[in-house]
Amino acid sequence: MSLIMASPLPLFLLMIQGVSSADWGVSYSHSHICALKGSTVTISCTFTYPTGHQIKKVYWTKTTIKGKDEDFPDLSEDPEYSQRLQYLGDKQQNCNIRLSHVTQKDEHEYYFRFTTDIQDKKWTGQPGVTLAVTDLQVECPERVTEGDSVRLTCKSSCTLTDRATFIWYRNSQPLTERRDTNNQLLLQSVRREDAGRYNCALHGHTYISPSVYLDVMYPPGNPVISISPSGEIVEGDSVTLNCSSDSNPPAEISWFKGGTSVGSGRIYSISKISSDHNGEYKCKSINENGEKYAAVTLNVMYPPHSVVVSISPSGEIVEGDSVTLICSSDSNPPAEISWFKGGTFVGSGRIYSISNISSDHSGKYKCKSINEHGGKYSDAVTFSIMYPPRNVSVSFSAEIVEGDSMTLVCSSDSNPPAEISWFKENQSSAVGSGQSFSALQSGRFFCEAQNTYGSMKSAAQSVTGADFINTLVYLHSFHQSRELIMMSFLFQFIMMVIAV
The missing domain is CATH 2.60.40.10 (Immunoglobulins)
Known part of the structure; x- marks a missing residue:
């Protein structure tokens, strides 16, 4: 260290570093100190002076202007330092001081100064101790992808003088694992759980760096x-x-x-x-x-709709066939099915079967589909059952008009309707066709009903002269003239005789 003496000294004395040839001197442990903002700094110092001198005053200053004493203000009397500066030394050799709660304003070069009793000698140790104050900053990439290796660094603007142990925080919780070097945090194969706010600090210090957010990119999880x-x-x-x-x-x-x-x-x-x-x-x-x-x-619940009946076989139904009706219904939950002929219940279940069907089964059929949300009927389907003629019979017509001959009517039950042919007993060829037949002579007549599925003959019906007399009586009831009646009767009787 160089010493600055208040009174003039020989030139060679000013050039001596550490101590003077007369054993005057100030020695500092560190010429540069890097301290963390808010921490407490101890500056170690010793001083020497020749035997026989007694120290009158010791203090620290941050001014090196040569001049009067007031140009070297005592920091302990400075309001900015008085509450934070503590002199730890004595008036013998130790000149240590402690400065607490350091801030950026405390960045200066500091000097120790002492005064002796002989000739009021005053000494200042120069160069002094330069104090730099730093904060901490976390340096990390803005975005990383899951699985990457990531290194976070706790940086300071100067190299801290005291050996420091760094502490890491994620989301305000201390991390005790995965530390790499002292001021770095290594995250190998980073996970999405590693995302968060990171801070660093020094062990034993309250100062914590501003937080930096580590954003970890990752693909969608299972939706x-x-x-x-x-x-x-x-x-x-x-x-x-x-x-x-x-x-x-x-x-x-x-x-x-x-x-x-x-x-x-x-x-x-x-x-x-x-x-x-x-x-x-x-x-x-x-x-x-x-x-x-x-x-x-x-899975949407809904009442039945689209209720439709299908018939199997789908073509012509002939008496004696087996027929199946199927009710199709769109519903959720599945519907219960009921069958009706006209308004009469005839069965249940999706399928309704009729074996050996007959004309008695003809009619309109429909199904009803119902579940807890509602019900609906199908459109009615009609059975048209094909069968050959039956119940074939001949009868006299109930209507007789003046001038008519005897009219026979053929009745027949069949599907499709039968074609009718008329025969006179003991004659092979037909004498007429159609449902009614006019008999112009006496005899026994019958009809034959025939369709695609078969034929059937009626019993013979006798036509006699008595039938014509009955006709005459019937006409008389309408008050026709007696002469006209007799003439008509005689004419028809003669024609019958001739025919016989």
Whole structure:
């Protein structure tokens, strides 16, 4: 150290470092000290002087201007230092001081100064001790990808004089693992859980660095789909699907039904849901690091609709066939099926079967489909059963008009309607066709009814002269003239005789 003496000294004395040839001197342990903001700094110092001198005053100053004593202000009397500066030395050799709660304003060069009793000698140790004050800053990349190796560094603007032990914090919680070098934190194969606010500090000090956020990028995790309302979904309800996915950066969400895109965004809403919305829905969560899918199935409850009856066999139904009616119904849950002929209940279950069908089964059939949400009838289907003629008979016509001959009527039950042929007994060829036949002569007549499925003959019906007399009586009841009646009767009688 160089010493500055208040009174003139020989030139060679001023040039001596550490101590003078006369044993005057000040020695500092460190010429430069780097201290952490807010910490307490101890500056170690010793001083020497020739034997026979006594020290009158010792103090520290930060001014080196040569001049009067007032030009070397005592820091212990400075309001900015008086409460923080403590002299630890004595008036013999030790000139240590302690400065607490250091700030950036404390960055100066400091000097020890002492005064002796002989000739009021005053000495200042120069060069002094330069104090630098630093804070701490965490240095780390802004973004990293999950799986990368990351190194965080706790930096200071100068190299701390005292050997320091660094402490690391994440989200205000101390970290005790994965420390690399003293002022660095190594995160090998970084995880998404490592994201957060990081700070560093020195062991034994209250000062903590400003926080720096480490942002860890990662692909979407398995998405989760929630449905609202969470219970049973009934046709007509409004339903919301919500897709949640953990990712960084936040993922884009797309919705699909089957392979068709139906929407985007975290929420997919369906108002007045119907059976058409039944099926599997997927949400796709994607960001720059990857993509994931999740699926959910919508099961919409609804009353029966599209109730239809089908007939097997589907073609012509012939008497004696076996026939099956099938009721198809779209509903959820599946409906219960009931069968009706006209308004009469005839069976239940999706299938209604009739074996050896007959004309008695003809009529209108319908099914009713019902579940807890409602019911619906199908349109009616009509059985048209084909069968050959039966119950074939001949009768006289109930209506007789003046001038008519005797009219016979053939009755027949068949499907399709039968064609009618008339025969006179003991004659092979037909004498007429159609449902009615006019008999112009006496004899026994019958009809034959025939369709695609068979034929049947009636019993013979006799036509005699008495039948004509009955006709005459019938005409008389209408007050016809007696002469006209007799003439008509005689004419028809003569024609019958001739015919016989």
